Amino acid sequence: MGNHVIVLGAGIVGVCCALELRRRGMTVLLVDRQEPGMETSLGNAGVLARSSLMPFNHPGLWKQLPRLLKNDTVQFRYRWPYLAANLGWAARFLMSARPAVFQETARALDGLIRLSAPEHLKLLDQSGARHRLRDTGWIFLYRSAQAWQAGALARRTFAQYDVPTQELDPAALAEAEPALSPIFHRALWIQGSYSVDDPHGVVAAYADLYRREGGQFRRLDARSIRRDGASWIVNGATASESLSAGRLVVALGPWSKALLKTAGIDLPMAFERGYHMHYGGRDGVRVTRPVYDTGGGYVLSPMARGLRLSTGVELDACDAPARPDQLALAEQRAREAFPLGDRLDAAAWLGRRPTLPDSRPMIGEAPRRPGLWLALGHQHIGFSTAPGTAKILADQMLDGSAAARHPAFRPGRFI
Secondary structure, three states: OOOEEEEEOOOHHHHHHHHHHHHOOOEEEEEEOOOOOOOHHHOOOOEEOHHHHOOOOOOOHHHHHHHHOOOOOOOEEEOHHHHHHOHHHHHHHHHOOOHHHHHHHHHHHHHHHHHHHHHHHHHHHHHOOHHHEEOOOEEEEEOOHHHHHHOHHHHHHHHHOOOOEEEEOHHHHHHHOOOOOOOOOEEEEEOOOEEEOOHHHHHHHHHHHHHHOOOEEEEOOOOEEEEEOOEEEEEOOOOOOEEEEOEEEEOOHHHHHHHHHOOOOOOOOEEEEEEEEEEEEHHHOOOOOOEEEOOOOEEEEEOOOOEEEEEOEEEOOOOOOOOOHHHHHHHHHHHHHOOEEEEOOOOOEEEEEEEOOOOOOEEEEOOOOOOEEEEEOOHHHHHHHHHHHHHHHHHHHHOOOHHHHOHHHOHHHOO
């Protein structure tokens, strides 16, 4: 049983973990209630970027807080009952914006992204999904001189970690993305980064590669887990649905919190929900790479289905009903910047980004629970960091000393 692993969660993180463990000689069963890539991994902006080392809780957050707490911005919304019930998480999240903690987080995320990027390129080739990749980076847009100045911390951090960037004045921006309206004071082109035109298509291709290499997949809605002797038992919705293996990897993203409670673990996890909608471009115009309108609070990404508009953060319970206000406001701001056409989806997509107080994932074995492994809490950057997460997890499973090399991600910091 020690060589048998169940990986719960078939998003990008779970699929990469399952594939890596299979390649290390393990017998792996990947489990999810849906087909691979149909939950949180379906709806992101498709960015694989070095700039993702910058967490939302950075030292500049303190200055932004009075404005954000008004609860009327495009970038950030929250539900009062949810925030009131999670004040402990919020306090720890804000304390992690201190300079020393921020630097530790940026350093750790930079290493994880650097580890992941070349692995993504290999997997895209091996899975036959390389055609979905663009190597043109992405662009941050600033509507005013004041907004440009407010982004100084991010630019200093990018320079500190050798993230290649180029400042664009209005003329250079118009040359790079002529479809954008001339409303931006300045822009920052994040170079040395990638994007894809269908994140779900990439996850599905990786899952097919996993199957071709001998990995197994099963549909099951995991409701509880428990340890029984040397095995971990996964229970589904009915008594007849149960699985067991010597090792269990929980990579269920936002749903990890509820599942781990059944094993006595209370994760300090909150849910940064977000929405997306696809649009056509009037007269067939498109942006050629993802653009992030820092003032508008949205990302516009060219996808196979159309132009994907992704919103900022909504703090609320994981499975609370969708609320369209934030998307409507983001769409309004996007139409100021780009000739968006009609909506292409019947309803907005809603995703949940699982966020721990320090904006770092947990990667490793749960304390005092032998055989229970965690790969979760990747907030906004699971798509960028999944292959590196898989490498670190597999190293730790097969080498007891490997955990010491990645202390920033140890589960014991919150468990």
